Amino acid sequence: MILQQQRQTCTTVSIGHSRDANSVAAAEAFASAWRERGHRVSAVVDWPEDAASWLRQAQRLTAGAPDAWVIAAAVEGFVQLSRRLVHSTHWTARRTFAFSSLADPICGTLAGPEVLDGLRGVTSEGGSWIISGNEVIRAAD
Numbered sequence: 001m002i003l004q005q006q007r008q009t010c011t012t013v014s015i016g017h018s019r020d021a022n023s024v025a026a027a028e029a030f031a032s033a034w035r036e037r038g039h040r041v042s043a044v045v046d047w048p049e050d051a052a053s054w055l056r057q058a059q060r061l062t063a064g065a066p067d068a069w070v071i072a073a074a075v076e077g078f079v080q081l082s083r084r085l086v087h088s089t090h091w092t093a094r095r096t097f098a099f100s101s102l103a104d105p106i107c108g109t110l111a112g113p114e115v116l117d118g119l120r121g122v123t124s125e126g127g128s129w130i131i132s133g134n135e136v137i138r139a140a141d
Contacts, residue, residue, distance in 0.1 A: 009039060009067075010039075010067040010068045011039045011065060012039065012040040012041075012042050012064075012066045012067045012069050013034060013039070013040075013041060013042070013046045013066050013068050013069060014041070014042050014043040014044075014045065014061050014063075014066040014069050014070075015027050015030060015031055015041060015043070015045070015069070015070045015071075016044075016045045016046070016047070016057070016061045016070070016071045016072075016073065016078075017045075017046050017047075017068060017072040017073055017080070018046070018047065018049065018072070018073040018077050018078065019046050019047070019048060019049075019070070020074055021102050022072075022073040022101070023073050023074065023099075023101070024046070024072075025031060025045060026068070026072035026099050027046075027070075028071040030070055031044055031073070034070075038077070041068075042062060042063070042064040043060055043063060043064065044064045045057050045061045047062045047077055047081055048075075048077065049074060049076050049077040050077075051077075051080070051140075054080055054081045054083075054084040054141060055084055055086065055088060055103065056090070057084075057093050058080060058081060058084040058085045058088055058089050058108075058111045059088070059089065059093070061081075061085070062071075062085065062089040062090060062091050062111070065090075065093070066102040068095045068097060069091065069094060069095060069096040069097070070096075070097050070098070071098040071099070071102065071121075072096070072098070072099045072101070073098070073099075073101060073102060074101060075101065075102060075107050075110065076110075076119060078102060078107075079107065079110045079111045079115075080132065082111050082115050082116055083111065083112065084113060086115050092118070092119045093115065093116045093117055093131070094117070094118030096118075096119050096120075096121075097120060097121055098119055098120070098121035099121055099122065100121065100122060100123045100124040102119065102121060103121060103123055103129045103138070104136070105135070105136050107131065107136060108131045108133070108134035108135055108136060109134045111134070112134075113133075113134065114133075116131045116134075117132065117133060118130065118131065119131045123138065127139055
């Protein structure tokens with residue numbers, strides 16, 4: 001008997017990004033490409049690198065129960081937001097995909113134990129990475 005793994009289709013994403021020019025451009029390009037493929041973007045949320053609590057941004061990013069989250073951000077602001085996401089919403093790093101800026105080895109360490117465990121993304125060279133524990137692991141080419 002051959003077991004077949006059921007594949008979950010991801011059609012709705014929420015996109016989050018820092019306010020720097022690179023993050024904004026990456027988020028806009030992804031949103032455009034995603035919509036062109038006939039998929040839905042439930043929210044596009046930005047945040048400052050410094051905020052009082054990030055609660056408003058966390059709630060907006062997770063509203064509507066998207067299938068996944070896509071993040072284009074600088075490490076410092078996203079680490080703060082990720083802590084708020086973990087403690088105040090149903091967000092999980094395992095359903096989150098990020099651009100290369102978050103493949104920084106300090107990202108998992110700054111966020112704290114298990115906050116970003118499972119966060120994955122692509123490198124600027126087209127490879128992939130994942131955070132396991134607090135460590136960023138790059139896939140072998």
